[in-house]
Amino acid sequence: MSTDTSERHGHYLEDLSVGMTAVYSRTITEADIAMFAGASGDTNPIHFDEEFAQSSPFKGRIAHGMLTASFLSTVFGTKLPGPGCIYLSQTLKFTAPVRAGETVVARVEIDAIDTEKKRVQFVCTCTVGETVVVKGDATIMVPRKADQRPVAA
Amino acid sequence: MSTDTSERHGHYLEDLSVGMTAVYSRTITEADIAMFAGASGDTNPIHFDEEFAQSSPFKGRIAHGMLTASFLSTVFGTKLPGPGCIYLSQTLKFTAPVRAGETVVARVEIDAIDTEKKRVQFVCTCTVGETVVVKGDATIMVPRKADQRPVAA
Numbered sequence: 001m002s003t004d005t006s007e008r009h010g011h012y013l014e015d016l017s018v019g020m021t022a023v024y025s026r027t028i029t030e031a032d033i034a035m036f037a038g039a040s041g042d043t044n045p046i047h048f049d050e051e052f053a054q055s056s057p058f059k060g061r062i063a064h065g066m067l068t069a070s071f072l073s074t075v076f077g078t079k080l081p082g083p084g085c086i087y088l089s090q091t092l093k094f095t096a097p098v099r100a101g102e103t104v105v106a107r108v109e110i111d112a113i114d115t116e117k118k119r120v121q122f123v124c125t126c127t128v129g130e131t132v133v134v135k136g137d138a139t140i141m142v143p144r145k146a147d148q149r150p151v152a153a
Numbered sequence: 154m155s156t157d158t159s160e161r162h163g164h165y166l167e168d169l170s171v172g173m174t175a176v177y178s179r180t181i182t183e184a185d186i187a188m189f190a191g192a193s194g195d196t197n198p199i200h201f202d203e204e205f206a207q208s209s210p211f212k213g214r215i216a217h218g219m220l221t222a223s224f225l226s227t228v229f230g231t232k233l234p235g236p237g238c239i240y241l242s243q244t245l246k247f248t249a250p251v252r253a254g255e256t257v258v259a260r261v262e263i264d265a266i267d268t269e270k271k272r273v274q275f276v277c278t279c280t281v282g283e284t285v286v287v288k289g290d291a292t293i294m295v296p297r298k299a300d301q302r303p304v305a306a
Contacts, residue, residue, distance in 0.1 A: 005205045008198050024194060032192050039188040040223035041179060044230030045161050052158045052236065065240050066219065066226045070193035073219045077197030083205065087218050089246045 010082015012145035013118055021109045022080035024071050028063045030100045036067040062097040068134050069094075071106035072124045080108060081120065081142045088119070091136040102128045108138070118142055163235015165298035166271055173263045175233035177224050180256045181216045189220040215250040221287050222247075224259035225277045233261060234273065234295045241272070244289040255281045261291070271295055 026032075037043050042064055045052040053061040069092050076087060098104060105127050112121040120142050126134035179185075190196050195217055198205040206214040222245050229240060251257060258280050265274040273295050279287035 003204045003208070005198075005202075005208045008202065008205045026194060035188050035192040036223070039185050039192060039220060040227050041177060042223065042227040042230045045158075045236050046230070049158075049161065051156045052161045055156070055158045056237065057239070064223070064226060064230075066223045066243075067192060069243075070189070070195065070217070070219045070223070073217060074193050074195040077195050077199070077217075083198050084209065086210070087247050089244070090219075090222075091242070091244045093242045094240050 006148070009084040011080065011142065012084075013113070013115065013120075013142045014145050016081065016110060016113060016120060016142065018110050018113060020080060021107060022075050023105055023107045024074045024079065025103060025105045026071060027103045028067065028098055028100055032067065033063050033100060036064050036070075040064070040066065042066070058097050060099065062099055065092070065094040065134065068098050068104050068106075068126050071104055071126060072108060072134075072136075072138065075106055075108045076122075076138065076140055081140060084143055086141040088139040088141055090124075090138045093135050094133070095135060096128070096131050096133045098128055098133050104128055104133065111137070118144060159301070162237040164233065164295065165237075166266070166268065166273070166295045167298050169234065169263060169266060169273060169295065171263050171266060173233060174260060175228050176258055176260045177227045177232065178256060178258045179224060181220065181251055181253055183253045185220065186216050186253060189217050189223075193217070193219065195219070211250050213252065215252055218245070218247040218287065221251050221257055221259075221279050224257055224279060225261060225287075225289075225291065228259055228261045229275075229291065229293055233263075234293060237296055239294040241292040241294055243277075243291045246288050247286070248288060249281070249284050249286045251281055251286050257281055257286065264290070271297060
């Protein structure tokens with residue numbers, strides 16, 4: 001018999017409606033950039049070599065675009081819809097650089113819900129102050145509460 | 154006077170042709186998943202709670218989809234085109250789960266080059282054995298060698 005993990009689940013499809021939003025906000029630090037490089041293997045000097053980065057159009061080191069984008073996954077996986085959802089797809093446009101010390105607000109908003117296919121469309125933005133640094137769309141599959149196994153009393 | 158960092162640069166637009174490929178391969182470990190969660194804040198129990206994950210359609214813990222996707226950024230930033238390129242956009246479809254201990258091969262291939270706009274289109278896949286786990290497209294801006302400042306002798 002398996003453990004009842006229903007309390008650990010996030011929102012079900014029935015809980016969701018168009019226009020719902022959630023955010024994850026985070027100040028990107030040098031430590032985060034180093035950790036992300038460790039996990040991903042992306043040691044591009046634009047993130048780590050100030051001399052190289054000064055010679056680039058960014059005029060200094062920047063964070064990995066995929067680190068900023070990963071905050072969208074954080075919102076989906078921990079807040080809206082939260083645990084139990086399945087990440088199907090994501091589009092990303094990297095529209096401005098992010099530097100260590102800057103605070104990113106990753107925001108997702110429900111744009112459409114296909115109740116038949118249990119698919120939820122999200123509009124996603126990451127901003128630093130007023131500047132959009134990442135934008136895109138995501139599709140997430142969200143289970144129906146009605147489809148869950150009844151839990152034994 | 155700024156340091157000459159030209160040796161640290163990757164490929165220039167003139168070096169690229171349609172059909173060129175590069176890969177980054179990596180065995181995803183529990184440590185990588187923990188590091189990625191630290192950097193991203195994504196502590197979804199599907200990655201960390203075996204009881205919760207057993208109750209999911211994946212029947213066990215899986216790696217973050219964005220961790221696997223980040224290996225594409227690693228190829229771009231370190232190999233092809235390499236340092237000096239600018240990541241403009243990425244699409245991602247998460248087509249199968251990846252588990253700790255599995256080896257991901259992230260592969261990018263040049264699909265088209267717009268020499269006027271200096272934009273290069275890539276087709277991207279991440280595979281575990283024969284299974285495609287992530288697929289998508291990317292657009293990267295690549296500087297022209299001819300546009301670089303001459304370096305003083």
